[in-house]
Amino acid sequence: MSDLLERLRERGWRLTAQRRVVAEVLNGDHVHYTADEVHARASDRLPEISRATVYNTLGELVSLGEVLEVSTDGRAKRYDPNAHHDHQHLVCSRCGTIRDVHVQGDPLTALPEPERYGFQVSEVTVTYRGICPTCSATT
Amino acid sequence: MSDLLERLRERGWRLTAQRRVVAEVLNGDHVHYTADEVHARASDRLPEISRATVYNTLGELVSLGEVLEVSTDGRAKRYDPNAHHDHQHLVCSRCGTIRDVHVQGDPLTALPEPERYGFQVSEVTVTYRGICPTCSATT
DNA sequence: ATCCTACATTGGACATTGTCTAAGTCAAGA
DNA sequence: TCTTGACTTAGACAATGTCCAATGTAGGAT
Numbered sequence: 001m002s003d004l005l006e007r008l009r010e011r012g013w014r015l016t017a018q019r020r021v022v023a024e025v026l027n028g029d030h031v032h033y034t035a036d037e038v039h040a041r042a043s044d045r046l047p048e049i050s051r052a053t054v055y056n057t058l059g060e061l062v063s064l065g066e067v068l069e070v071s072t073d074g075r076a077k078r079y080d081p082n083a084h085h086d087h088q089h090l091v092c093s094r095c096g097t098i099r100d101v102h103v104q105g106d107p108l109t110a111l112p113e114p115e116r117y118g119f120q121v122s123e124v125t126v127t128y129r130g131i132c133p134t135c136s137a138t139t
Numbered sequence: 140m141s142d143l144l145e146r147l148r149e150r151g152w153r154l155t156a157q158r159r160v161v162a163e164v165l166n167g168d169h170v171h172y173t174a175d176e177v178h179a180r181a182s183d184r185l186p187e188i189s190r191a192t193v194y195n196t197l198g199e200l201v202s203l204g205e206v207l208e209v210s211t212d213g214r215a216k217r218y219d220p221n222a223h224h225d226h227q228h229l230v231c232s233r234c235g236t237i238r239d240v241h242v243q244g245d246p247l248t249a250l251p252e253p254e255r256y257g258f259q260v261s262e263v264t265v266t267y268r269g270i271c272p273t274c275s276a277t278t
Numbered sequence: 279a280t281c282c283t284a285c286a287t288t289g290g291a292c293a294t295t296g297t298c299t300a301a302g303t304c305a306a307g308a
Numbered sequence: 309t310c311t312t313g314a315c316t317t318a319g320a321c322a323a324t325g326t327c328c329a330a331t332g333t334a335g336g337a338t
Contacts, residue, residue, distance in 0.1 A: 014284095052290095053286080071213035074295095077324090077325090090254075090256065099256055104249050110242040110246065110265075115229075115240045117272070118272035119267075119269040119270060120275060121269035124265060124267050126265050128247075128263050129263070133258070194296065195315085213324095213325095215296090
């Protein structure tokens with residue numbers, strides 16, 4: 001994670017206590033927090049951090065390409081620090097849990113030229129939905 | 140479109156002026172309105188229709204499988220009446236325009252068993268992003 | 279080590295999108 | 309035509325996100 005902070009500093013990012021804490025909260029492999037969850041966890045370490053700062057910092061991390069924004073349910077966006085590894089998402093339709101998954105092949109190639117309607121297509125997101133083991137156990 | 144109203148009546152749907160207007164607004168091939176846009180257009184024909192009714196009706200159409208809910212940007216959900224034809228979406232990153240598109244093969248099969256983590260996967264949505272012809276012309 | 283200053287943070291108002299409720303209205307069967 | 313349970317309404321409320329003016333501070337300059 002200090003890698004991340006190093007990289008950001010090299011890009012001229014001013015390193016404040018608030019930003020450090022937000023970056024630390026996002027540390028991990030299968031982390032998909034909402035902005036409010038990030039704020040709650042950041043507040044544990046830095047009680048006076050404001051919501052606006054959390055939103056600002058998350059927005060910057062997204063712009064810098066360090067974190068991905070995921071909106072699987074039309075409610076709060078979630079933030080995925082696993083931005084440097086190409087992956088897709090598997091979402092439980094019941095409890096909303098998200099897993100990072102890897103697909104075979106490149107989904108971009110599945111869209112034939114005549115179906116591109118003149119768009120310069122540059123990105124694709126694939127979201128699988130189903131019932132997770134925990135939820136299907138407690139039916 | 141009267142097909143739709145027929146089908147709904149057969150399922151015990153009570154046919155009111157409000158529901159008829161909402162269904163009419165959603166008529167068309169590449170329609171992807173937000174709830175508020177549906178409400179605005181419905182108000183043209185039936186000025187006293189309330190937001191709550193539009194939300195209720197859209198929710199019911201989704202439950203009945205007649206309309207798909209699409210959330211491409213984490214902001215307002217959009218409603219896609221093209222629910223009976225399997226398709227995916229192509230979104231302009233600049234202006235937000237949405238097109239229905241058809242992909243080659245079944246994206247479900249691209250997720251190998253070990254990547255399913257015990258989920259009963261039943262659904263997949265694929266969203267392509269890029270710049271539409273209009274936006275790339277007006278650079 | 280201290281000072282400057284541009285950039286970051288704060289708190290709270292505001293905006294957007296969606297949900298809920300109690301009271302009134304109406305479609306459709308008897 | 310009457311009745312009744314389902315539908316609609318207005319507006320309050322909730323969740324999420326954005327914006328702004330005032331204040332604070334990281335990090336380069338001295």
